[in-house]
Amino acid sequence: MIDPALVFLLVGVASAVVQAARSVWGGRSTAKLAALSGLKVNHEYIKLGDKCYTVVLVEDLVCVFEAGELFAKSLELIISSQEVAGVIVAKHSVDRSSALANLENSIMSLRVVLEREPGNKNVERKLRILERMYESIMTGYQPVKAVIGIVVRGECRRSLYREAERIAREITKLGCKAKVMTGQEALKALLLPLSYSGSRKITTSRQVVTSLYGALSNTLSSTREGIYLGRRNDGVAFLLPLWSSSGSLHYVIVGPTGRGKTTLEAILAVRADAMGINVYSVDPKGDLANYLSGFLRIVKLTIREVFESMLWLYREGVIDKRVVSEALAELNLDTIIDAAITAAEECKPLYRLVDGHLLSRLKRLGLSNVTCRRPSWVSSGVVYDVSGLPEALKSIGAIVVSLSALSRRSRGLLLIDEAWRIGKLASLHVIRLYKEARSAGLSIVSATQDPDDLPQEIYNNSYGVILFGSNDEEYITRVVKRLGLSSEDGRKLRMLGVGEVLVRLAGSRPELVEIDASEILGMKGLKAGS
Structure with missing residues (x-):
């Protein structure tokens, strides 16, 4: 279930679509837009060549947070239809005061309904969601307007409109409001990617579900203050800061297999990417690539x-x-x-x-004409899968990606799984990497199973550690000793469940956080401890 406490979704309905199109096209009439685009428009659809198109607009995206995984799966079935040409997901920031005013009106209306119909579970759920959204904005979160349009394509007949109506009914069954747009509205909806920042035009079932959980949930569940990880014991959201006034902040994730380490890395990658942060990931086992195959680009490095x-x-x-x-x-x-x-x-x-x-x-082996060459293939928004390489080359691949990310000298997040590999090969350069990355704006998150696998200098240069628990006494002993934890902290580590962590930031006591992996688990159907 997507946690709405850290998100705000002010849905853009048909009027917002029109306004967005006008902002780009200077108020030109629909007829002029059609002429410029080579389209013919009637009341029910728009025509291009021998095909016609219309758009089903999803008007009330609160249902995404209510239905969660059910919404994603149902939508995936809907867009697998041959008549669905693609989906437009668009979003942009909106004025905070107007967002609060709209929310206040909606909350007041729902409270009135609840007074007349006490015990109405649907109204209670929606009211809780809106109240938590309101609280999020009041505490500094940026409200966002979002639009989802399902593009339906087919023969220029009445049957196309009926198919669009059927899709709208399926969406409505999930608790969302959906409508079939007129031809004029559909034309403007197709122009949305030109007027909305961060918008994406997507054409496959996987991409649609990814966009719903990634572009909507993740972008809106993280802010400039940090990346949303989950909740403390008191229910307050926990944000992991990536930067401070002195530069970027580094972290070490320590945890045995099966406790949720890879899930946490995936969460950080997806939410950082959705925030517009340059993300670089090194995956020696292939697990992280599997998690992120719908979110980030996967590149298998060659020998x-x-x-x-x-x-x-x-x-x-x-x-x-x-x-x-x-x-x-x-x-x-x-x-x-x-x-x-x-x-x-x-x-x-x-x-x-x-x-x-x-x-x-x-x-x-394809190596006859190789020469020493500075790698030019490293880019952000990519998981570099080195699982198919020989062991020695996996470590070298990790070093290359790390140094290339540093050379960009721009704000970014570098995720290194099995980080012991780079420390083993080039410990002095790894320490230099951590120190230079701080001023370069590159935040490094290193993950390892054993706390003794990493040199102490990495811990010294990290702002915090994220610790998963275990029933293994030897593991607990090594963690407590290496990180200088108290016996009480060791007891807490023994009691942690799957998906729970102790987070210790510099100058503070470790605190328990329950990881919120809703969008990752919803996409992949995985258990929290994967």
């Missing part, structure tokens, strides 16, 4: 990409000859170590330095 980057890292002094030798040994290329080092030092293509059967083996 060639990492091999070339390895030569560049050696040339830059980040890794030593031992690391290069271990990587070549895993590829059964022990005999070319000297050639590889020369290729790195002199930036020569490898094929010039080997011959005979060695060259043929390199060709089979």
Whole structure:
């Protein structure tokens, strides 16, 4: 269930659609818009070529928060229809005072209804949601207007309108308000992505569900103050800050398998990306890529990409000859170590330095013409899946992504799963990475199963730690000792359930937070402890 306490959704109905289109097109008439677009418009739909289109507008998105996963699954079935051409999800910030005024009116109306109909569960649920939205805005959250339009395509016949009406009825069954737009309204709705910041035009079932849980829930459940993680014991929302006046803030996540570590990493990635933050993720196991396959772009790094980057890292002094030798040994290329080092030092293509059967083996691996090359393939909004690479190359891939993210010198979030890998290969450079990232605006979140896997310097350079519990006494003992926790903190760790964490920020006592993973779990159908 999506938690509405940290979101506000002021739904844009047909009038908002018209206003948005006017703001872009300078008040031009629908006829002029149609002429400019090469479209023909009648009362029921718009025509382009031999196909006609209309739009079903979802007017009341509070149902998304009431129905949660049911809404997503039902909508996925609806848009799998051949008649559905795509979905437009659009949103932008709105004036705070007008949003509060609208909410006050709605809350007052619902209270009146509840007085007449005491015990009306639907009204009670909606009232609770609106009251929590109102509270969120009063505490500083930015209200957002959102519009969802389902684009229906088909033959230019009355049956197209009937199909759109059927879809509207299906949406209505979920507790939402939906209407079939007129041809003129539909034309303006199709122009929404031009007038709304952060809007997306999407065409597949997976993308639609992703947008509902990602673009709507996640964008609205995080603010400039931090990323929403979940709730404290007292029910107050917990926000994880990424920046302070002195620069970016780093964190370490510690937790054994099956307690929710990967889920937490996925939450951070999705909500940060939805906030417009540059997100870089390194995934050595493939689990994070599975979680985020509908939210972020997944890139499987190739041996060639990492091999070339390895030569560049050696040339830059980040890794030593031992690391290069271990990587070549895993590829059964022990005999070319000297050639590889020369290729790195002199930036020569490898094929010039080997011959005979060695060259043929390199060709089979696609490595014959590699040279030392600064990686240019690293970009934000991507999960770099290195699970298919040899073990030594996984670590090298993690280092490359990390250093490339740092070189962008822009605000971002770097997620490193199994962070022990980079510390093992280049500990001195990792400490430099953490220190330089603070001034560069790059917040680093490192995740590991064992607290002793990371050097103490990483903890010293981190603003906080997020700890998952366990029944394993050895694990508890190591965590308490490494982080200097009290025996009472150790007892709390033993008592934590799946999806619960102790968060210790600098200068404060650890506090219990229950992770809210509603949109991730709703998308994937996973358990909280995955």
